[in-house]
Amino acid sequence: QLQLRESGPRLVKPSETLSLTCTVSGGSTRSGTEYWGWIRQPPGKGLEWIGSVFYTGSTHSLSSLGSRVSISVDTSKNQFSLRLTSVTAADTAIYYCVRRKSGRYYFDYWGQGTLVTVSS
Amino acid sequence: SYVVTQPPSVTVAPGKTATIMCGGDNIANKRAHWYQQKPGQAPVLVMFNDAERPSGIPERFSGSNSGNTATLIISRAEAGDEADYYCQVWDDNSDEVVFGGGTKLTVL
Numbered sequence: 355q356l357q358l359r360e361s362g363p364r365l366v367k368p369s370e371t372l373s374l375t376c377t378v379s380g381g382s383t384r385s386g387t388e389y390w391g392w393i394r395q396p397p398g399k400g401l402e403w404i405g406s407v408f409y410t411g412s413t414h415s416l417s418s419l420g421s422r423v424s425i426s427v428d429t430s431k432n433q434f435s436l437r438l439t440s441v442t443a444a445d446t447a448i449y450y451c452v453r454r455k456s457g458r459y460y461f462d463y464w465g466q467g468t469l470v471t472v473s474s
Numbered sequence: 475s476y477v478v479t480q481p482p483s484v485t486v487a488p489g490k491t492a493t494i495m496c497g498g499d500n501i502a503n504k505r506a507h508w509y510q511q512k513p514g515q516a517p518v519l520v521m522f523n524d525a526e527r528p529s530g531i532p533e534r535f536s537g538s539n540s541g542n543t544a545t546l547i548i549s550r551a552e553a554g555d556e557a558d559y560y561c562q563v564w565d566d567n568s569d570e571v572v573f574g575g576g577t578k579l580t581v582l
Contacts, residue, residue: 393571401509401517401560403571416570450516459564459571460507462528464516 356381358451358465366445366472372438376451376465377431384409384429389454392425392436393461394447397469402447406454407434441472476565480574485582492548494577496561499542504563506544508537511558511576520559521546551581 362374376390383390391406405415407425415423419438427434438445448469452461478498486492496506506524509517520531524539534549544563548555561574 400576401562401573403573414569417568458522459505460519460522460562461509461517462519462522464518467516 356453356463358453358463360449360451360465360468362468362470364468364470366441366470367474368442368472369440372436372441372445372470372472374436374449374451374468374470375433376435377433378453379432381453382429383427383432383434387456389456390427390434391452391454391461393450393452393464395450395467396444396447404436404438404449408456443472446470446472475568475570476563476572478561478563478572478574480559480561480577482575483578483580485580486548486551488552488581489550492551492555492579492581494546494548494559494561494579496544496546496574497542498544498563501542501544501563502540504539504565506537506539507562508546509560509562510555511560512556517560548579551579553581555579556581 357379359377366372389406392404405425407413407427413425422439424437448467450467451465453463454461508521510520511517521537525537536547538545558576560576
């Protein structure tokens with residue numbers, strides 16, 4: 355059974371960089387048949403897709419986040435990561451790591467989520 | 475960018491049928507997917523490709539997609555169905571994932 359688990363700092367200061375890692379178990383980030391991604395949810399609000407990465411390192415992300423967002427994969431560690439720079443309070447959210455199968459445009463596995471708060 | 479809209483809330487009596495709608499311009503040309511999220515938990519996929527149920531999801535859950543509306547239908551609603559429900563599509567014009575704002579289902 356595939357499992358995803360987010361890890362990283364829970365508190366980030368404004369203007370600094372948010373960094374999260376998702377560790378995959380029960381599956382492989384190098385399988386070539388999945389995309390690994392991130393979705394966030396501000397407290398009490400809806401879901402927002404952030405972006406995804408393929409095992410080759412190819413990425414795609416929400417255009418409105420521009421160059422602030424970076425997603426990478428480390429197949430040797432079976433992990434993928436999110437970096438979001440120049441954060442503000444608006445980036446406070448529960449961050450979920452997710453999986454979708456190649457050719458399928460829905461997310462069938464989700465991590466438990468981790469709340470990241472942006473505050474000084 | 476593509477926008478999908480959902481009613482903020484839907485109320486259904488126990489044992490009755492709940493209908494949760496997701497509106498978007500010609501959404502029938504896209505595949506709609508639905509997630510159930512209970513308080514404090516991660517979302518769970520309950521319907522994909524308009525009307526396909528993942529394994530483990532009760533047959534009481536069904537879906538459709540026509541014209542400008544995708545619909546999640548929950549028959550014989552139970553207290554355990556109370557949750558937020560989100561629809562999601564892939565906008566192939568922008569190549570981005572789009573979520574609806576979510577609908578809170580109350581079984582009362």
